[in-house]
Amino acid sequence: MAIHNVSNMNQILKQFDAKDWTKSAEIEGFNANDFKALELPSAGGTRETFAEMLSKSLTEVNGLQVEANQAMQKLASGENKNIHETMLAVEKAEIAFKSMNQIRMKVIDAYKEVMRMQI
Numbered sequence: 032m033a034i035h036n037v038s039n040m041n042q043i044l045k046q047f048d049a050k051d052w053t054k055s056a057e058i059e060g061f062n063a064n065d066f067k068a069l070e071l072p073s074a075g076g077t078r079e080t081f082a083e084m085l086s087k088s089l090t091e092v093n094g095l096q097v098e099a100n101q102a103m104q105k106l107a108s109g110e111n112k113n114i115h116e117t118m119l120a121v122e123k124a125e126i127a128f129k130s131m132n133q134i135r136m137k138v139i140d141a142y143k144e145v146m147r148m149q150i
Contacts, residue, residue: 099125
């Protein structure tokens with residue numbers, strides 16, 4: 032069960048930019064540079080935004096799903112006879128997908144909570 036629309040999700044994430052949102056929001060005492068705190072340091076010392084981190088995570092989950100599908104196909108075709116490796120790939124993909132789904136639910140809950148706030 033691979034995620035077939037990762038490129039669609041990446042295109043959607045590229046359409047939204049926190050800097051554009053802050054330009055349209057007029058809140059007293061708010062500084063647009065506050066969003067720089069949301070940038071996460073990556074391994075290379077460069078900083079990545081939340082959208083880039085989310086996109087990268089979706090790609091990794093999709094990769095695990097594809098690997099699990101390939102492992103199941105190899106097992107079914109007789110190319111691979113090691114059921115343990117296949118089950119490990121499937122379980123890895125399942126855990127990654129469930130984790131991604133839980134993160135998605137937390138982000139949606141946080142969004143709903145922010146939308147309920149009164150200014």
